[in-house]
Amino acid sequence: MGDGSGAADGAEAIHALVAEGAEAEETRTGASLTAEGIRHTAFAMHKGGYSPDQVDAALERLEDAFAARERDQATRDGGERAWMVDAEGTAEVIVARLSRPPGYRFTRTSVLAVGYKRVDVDRLANKLVKYFQDGRELTVDEVRTAVFRPERGGYREAQVDLVLDSVVDVMLAVR
Structure with missing residues (x-):
């Protein structure tokens, strides 16, 4: 898939996903973004889009960070x-x-x-x-x-x- 012909168009979507989670976190009006939610995130494939491997790697880093945050919050609470x-x-x-x-x-x-x-x-x-x-x-x-x-x-x-x-x-x- 190195030719970009079917790569995910995901960087903007990842930024939107994080922004949505941050906004929900700040306002407490929506469901907050979770590690599990990030794990189940998928993007449509578009010719000339971003590399699926790079998008997956970014999502995995985000999932890891959110899992650590959730663990920290849970250990503070319980x-x-x-x-x-x-x-x-x-x-x-x-x-x-x-x-x-x-x-x-x-x-x-x-x-x-x-x-x-x-x-x-x-x-x-x-x-x-x-x-x-x-x-x-x-x-x-x-x-x-x-x-x-x-x-x-x-x-x-x-x-x-x-x-x-x-x-x-x-x-x-x-x-």
């Missing part, structure tokens, strides 16, 4: 221990899901529908269980950038994505 107990509880739920037998960790699509290739997801699930249980080295970027091949009868994408979002939340919470 204390560091309460924050960690919440993150540990979420991690336990994730590990319980990902510790299921390979091929049965998520709901599968019908044989006529395409989902994520089970072996690909299971490979990442094994790494995540080792990360949570054994402290194996794994970065949040490895989770954010995970790509799974398509497969008929594969895992339901929405369900896998939801769990991976929770993994990112926990990883950012304990940084």
Whole structure:
């Protein structure tokens, strides 16, 4: 995608997103911008637009900064221990899901529908269980950038994505 033919037109949109969050924060009239909201932000592709890799990197930096801000606010409000107990509880739920037998960790699509290739997801699930249980080295970027091949009868994408979002939340919470 280095030729710019389909690159995201996102820098202005990122500035608008941050400005919208700052305005909501200042006026308290709207929902404030959150790390999760930034993670789910997407921009339309336009010929001659910005590089998707650069836009994604900027969004990831913003998500990290907002996650740190949210953690700081939560620890001021409820204390560091309460924050960690919440993150540990979420991690336990994730590990319980990902510790299921390979091929049965998520709901599968019908044989006529395409989902994520089970072996690909299971490979990442094994790494995540080792990360949570054994402290194996794994970065949040490895989770954010995970790509799974398509497969008929594969895992339901929405369900896998939801769990991976929770993994990112926990990883950012304990940084």
